[in-house]
């Protein structure tokens with residue numbers, strides 16, 4: 001252990017000279033330990049990771065543990081409002097958060113393409129470290145592999161996370177009851193449109209920022225103070241439309257959404273209109289859909305609106321009994337019309353004109 | 354807003370009252386179709402006012418022969434197919450660009466992106482799949498001009514560009530047509546000018562009203578058509594004033610006329626339409642993919658079993674097609690009208706099924 005720490009300074013110098021990641025950085029030899037000691041350890045410094053054991057040992061305050069994993073292959077790696085590092089931490093933290101957990105620890109594994117710039121890797125690691133610190137979770141274990149040029153696209157990140165269940169937070173489809181309210185903590189479609197506008201090289205005059213954020217603080221506050229929360233999910237890929245349909249199918253209930261109160265950032269709406277997208281289908285990375293009993297909806301909304309990640313929170317719909325074989329999600333549109341909301345196809349392609 | 358909607362609905366009711374029977378209004382353009390569905394406009398209209406989805410979905414009207422030529426070109430290893438997104442999923446005789454898992458297919462947002470690809474890959478021939486109406490043609494013309502000026506000889510265009518007015522004329526010339534009036538697309542009209550609809554109005558006596566794509570603009574466009582019906586007139590109208598001029602964008606049209614010429618091309622389901630499709634002029638033929646790859650012409654073909662043609666001419670609604678929602682869904686599209694985000698079948702599928710029971 002002490003040995004590695006002593007190497008750190010020399011290794012930093014070496015890294016700067018190299019400027020690019022080599023296959024040998026993932027080969028398990030000296031370059032690997034240099035990489036770990038110079039780039040990784042100083043950023044995620046905590047006593048569990050610092051031990052560099054094969055497995056991390058963590059003490060948990062509860063025996064009800066939630067465990068999740070997710071991989072991140074986003075392109076572009078850097079976008080307004082975030083980057084793959086931040087995303088990889090938020091994504092896993094949020095998966096734990098919406099399942100009713102308080103996130104405790106994460107793993108972080110990197111698959112890096114040979115030739116990837118060290119400076120970019122440093123930016124990504126900084127961002128992951130800051131995000132984890134802000135969310136109050138530790139990154140306790142990890143791995144680095146380097147693959148040949150062409151075998152990956154820059155960098156892929158996998159994170160896994162564990163958390164302990166917030167007392168009394170038993171969330172499931174079965175808990176959902178007709179009459180329940182559906183609440184969202186803010187504007188929809190920001191992340192997807194930020195990525196899309198960057199990826200397509202469309203410089204929208206109004207800048208669009210990803211909503212990428214860790215939701216655990218907000219969700220824990222909600223769960224700790226209101227008993228009426230039935231279910232939560234973060235509308236990432238597939239957007240709000242996909243989650244609403246999952247709920248409708250999972251619980252076999254209808255859902256009625258009201259378009260008017262759905263919070264939307266005008267620049268995001270303009271971009272979506274231009275490319276022909278329905279914002280309900282677009283990914284979010286800092287949003288949570290909360291199904292809560294009618295009695296507790298007000299309290300949930302209050303907590304949201306008093307939290308930096310929920311200022312624009314709104315009740316956007318309600319759950320209804322279904323009479324049909326296939327439950328549906330229906331929306332009352334802003335002009336007083338009606339239409340259904342379906343799970344999107346899954347590959348967002350801009351329209352032609 | 355509520356007041357404006359109520360006024361519009363009163364005018365629609367008055368027109369239905371006057372006619373006694375059904376009024377069929379065709380929204381020519383796919384962007385209108387999507388907006389109408391996405392904003393749930395249909396269920397709010399009087400029962401006797403029926404909207405027909407028209408042929409203004411570029412992917413939908415692109416014929417089967419064109420798709421097959423495109424798929425064939427994609428087989429060339431030294432080719433890069435640069436295409437707008439929707440085209441990659443349209444099924445041809447053998448799979449689609451998407452299901453064939455081709456690494457030489459690049460989705461682009463503009464003809465300019467395609468040209469950049471050609472500059473970046475001088476060892477490959479970039480074929481830009483140029484589909485779309487008057488809104489996208491000027492950009493294709495500009496790209497060909499750039500390629501010509503800069504000598505980017507590894508760039509070429511497979512042109513399926515189409516014109517709106519000849520299609521409207523073809524629809525009305527069919528004795529079976531049910532169209533009483535047209536809701537005309539704002540963005541196309543910005544280019545062709547509202548004047549362009551004059552010939553349709555005078556020859557066929559059908560109101561043509563230009564509207565933008567916002568739900569309120571669509572509702573007011575429909576109301577303007579209904580006001581004309583009540584008055585017993587057929588005129589060119591616009592609820593998109595300030596954006597669409599009578600003459601349109603003459604500069605854009607000049608650029609198109611420099612590079613392209615209309616010919617009698619084949620449209621899916623609608624057949625050959627006189628002067629309805631654009632091809633590169635002789636002067637620029639070396640940028641024509643057909644010329645470059647020695648393809649004589651695009652064969653006229655129809656896809657068996659798919660009723661897109663009838664959907665595109667407003668003769669049937671998508672659910673009347675036997676394959677709708679069972680064999681044909683956005684995940685397993687049979688025809689292009691289910692593929693394109695602007696296609697009528699896709700819009701019906703995605704937004705259309707409304708529960709009647711609940712109040």
Ligand code: SF4
Nearest residue numbers: 660661674681688698
């Ligand atoms: S439902 Fe499918 S097969 Fe039928 S007309 Fe539409 S696209 Fe063609």
